[in-house]
Amino acid sequence: MDLPPEKIIQSIDWRYLRDALTPEEAFDRLVNSQENRAEQEHRVIQKGVKAYSTAGWLGLTDQQILQTIEEVKASGLDCFKMKVGGGIDFDRKRMAFLRDAIGTDALLMTDANQLWGVDEAIDYMKQLAEFRPHWIEEPTARDDVFGFQRIAEALQPLGIGVATGEQVPSPVIFKQMLMQQAIQFCQIDATRLAGVQDVLAVILMADKFGIPVCPHGGGIGLCNMIVHYALWDQICVSGPSRGQLVEYLNFLQDGVFLNPVAMKDGAYQTPAAAGWGLEMEEEFVRDHTYPTGSVWQGREASGSITFVA
């Protein structure tokens, strides 16, 4: 957080990014954002970064979804995501159900996990528009910039934004998505790109093109990591008022990590421990070590391969 702007700039590989953002411009933007730094830092650390969670998993029953919504609400969250792509009739019914359950004003996001082609995505989402999805996430292949651009243009009049990033394989794809306004929400992932410096580059580009950074969480440890990127974005780069939403899932925290992420009033609490917060509980590691751990007992492979501890 306190790394000076010149060190940030030096850490990034600018070779393919200069047509979107030059290191000089990025440096100036970072320096300018320091003007409000103390105030922004105080405000963000006090409030934390706003979170959302998925309530509408495809495999859940209606009753299980209601229960999940209650759990999510108990943490103070008021924005919810659902998976789509289960067939238009099923999705319309489920989305009506979810919209009813969360109320008219709550944000409701949709996620297709790259299930559709470009035209298919547009047709499909038009049929879900009446339930006012805030965004459609991964409507098509992760690297189809022109496809995303077409989808974004088609859905813009309906008030539906396009989100992607959890599987975007390079900063160059992010660059194009941002320059072309092919996405309205930039979902950086903590581990998909080549390293921290690539993620910083994407956050800086998103800032320039006015696209809110809404990090992807989920897999074990991801939420612990993304809160740090979100804090850097909202304190040092674009500020907290772009409508950023950070994904949160309430599993694999307590009993797993020494410093589990904490949610309060619908926001990630700012971690106090040094580092990513990925150190695991000794007991959890012992139980999950293959093949000696307790969770592996009775699960040995049935083939001829044997493992020796």
Place this chain on the structure above:
Amino acid sequence: MDLPPEKIIQSIDWRYLRDALTPEEAFDRLVNSQENRAEQEHRVIQKGVKAYSTAGWLGLTDQQILQTIEEVKASGLDCFKMKVGGGIDFDRKRMAFLRDAIGTDALLMTDANQLWGVDEAIDYMKQLAEFRPHWIEEPTARDDVFGFQRIAEALQPLGIGVATGEQVPSPVIFKQMLMQQAIQFCQIDATRLAGVQDVLAVILMADKFGIPVCPHGGGIGLCNMIVHYALWDQICVSGPSRGQLVEYLNFLQDGVFLNPVAMKDGAYQTPAAAGWGLEMEEEFVRDHTYPTGSVWQGREASGSITFVA
């Protein structure tokens, strides 16, 4: 070669490709191209598929380049590629030298191996335009479709085409490159994509958008494989008259493969053996097996790791 059109279409994953080419349209195109099939097959098998080779490797001296050109010419080839990016003064001097050595009429291609950013590529190539490069290969990052589009537009008035593909990571990137005319030469690779069906899809899309398929060769065995794709393209899909050029490098063939690729009058001879032609000589395999082979003797790792045969 004799797989019927319906089987080809069934083998391809169309999910993300339909906005460029539908399976129905691809089927019709394949059926239509069968009208001239017998004649095309006869002509292509007689003549082989036209090849080009690299003479201007960055590490070579002028004298070595002249020698390489002579070797390449001895196989009947009349198109030559050179690496660029060694600095504009060096490249201008070397390109003048190569143009002089191969003559005014020979095609001369350039290859930057993704060295540049977008604007840098445009500026650089403008300074090489007077030597009439046929194409610039990989001017920037492999997945920068918008970048390639800008480069192609800027270089089109200078008569320089843009080529890429050897590192394109998905058919979706190829789709965009082809739909947007961001490349003028489609360099499929035999092993980069997920499999044969993805390469067939790219060849079919290139055909629709009128872009010649110029496969990438080089690494061990690649030339043996790409000749099959080139033959399929030129016999069953787009025909032989699009200006296709197939990369050829005269190393790692004799003494390596049981059925080395053969060059005659500047064209790949059509392989007669079944399969990809990748079966290796027993002696070559024995000599290169680690760590017992003769090429590894005296090259043991100096650390503490030991290998047991």
